């Protein structure tokens with residue numbers, strides 16, 4: 079895995095010479111799985127001490143063991159207990175790191191509850207974290223760069239990688255073909271665009287359902303069918319939700335669904351697809367994959383998004399943390415997108431290895 083993340087490997091080599099993190103501790107709270115291990119090892123090569131914990135439900139014990147062997151202070155292990163997770167996050171913040179690599183704003187929010195001297199700033203991985211931290215700018219007054227707002231993250235991960243991994247998961251979990259099947263995709267944001275395109279490329283006939291008329295037009299001009307919602311459900315062999323919204327398809331829709339229809343959710347929360355309600359109301363006529371949990375991260379051997387897409391996203395992380403550590407960005411960059419120069423440098427490095 080470490081060798082497969084080519085950008086991170088090259089950045090690690092460079093950071094080993096420049097040592098931007100020498101004498102600094104980085105506190106992290108992101109999924110602990112093989113691809114994040116590659117990021118943490120890269121930061122360590124740049125001289126960082128690391129104090130790290132995972133997220134609820136997603137920590138992999140092998141990743142924890144590997145990091146501990148390499149001298150990373152890993153707080154806690156795999157857990158689905160919110161109280162235990164909360165205590166782990168507090169332990170990371172109370173180690174008083176100079177940089178934070180945050181996911182969902184969990185670490186910065188705790189820092190504000192118990193501020194300490196010496197925090198230089200850090201990064202935030204997600205949109206939900208950005209929304210949580212934006213109203214706190216006045217109190218933070220530190221550089222915090224938001225990775226998800228980079229165009230690279232939007233098209234490389236959310237569009238291309240989510241689209242591919244959702245198709246891969248559908249094929250792996252159902253052993254069904256997509257050829258000539260009718261697939262209906264709810265949502266035409268970055269993720270929905272990728273899902274729709276990948277199913278079309280796999281010879282399905284794809285309809286898109288969008289509540290935003292502008293995005294619906296975009297789907298039409300991209301060559302997808304855009305029928306009314308109920309018609310799109312009535313004709314679908316496969317229904318995919320990827321909106322982030324609640325109750326997109328529910329038990330009330332069961333009478334519309336074809337016999338044998340397969341439903342799956344790729345949005346962050348399982349509440350998009352009311353799995354229990356649909357299965358109960360349809361009386362065994364339809365299948366909801368993995369109880370409506372994110373289909374590309376569920377089931378046997380879930381791999382999530384491709385190594386290349388994560389390598390790009392984590393290269394942005396490493397470069398942004400370097401910029402904060404070295405003072406290349408200051409407090410004016412509080413909860414802002416990745417600086418353009420970093421996007422350009424990471425994009426150029428990837429193209430050069432392609």
Ligand SMILES: NC(=O)c1ccc[n+]([C@@H]2O[C@H](COP(=O)([O-])OP(=O)(O)OC[C@H]3O[C@@H](n4cnc5c(N)ncnc54)[C@H](O)[C@@H]3O)[C@@H](O)[C@H]2O)c1
Nearest residue numbers: 265266267268269287288289290320321322323344345346
């Ligand atoms: N599975 C993964 O690996 C993965 C990766 C990244 C993001 N996500 C998740 O995927 C979801 C979508 O992300 P995005 O970046 O595409 O978001 P986005 O906001 O760009 O797009 C969502 C779209 O859904 C539309 N929508 C909302 N409610 C709808 C409804 N009831 N019916 C039809 N359309 C509706 C919106 O108008 C919007 O265009 C989020 O929950 C996100 O967290 C999943």
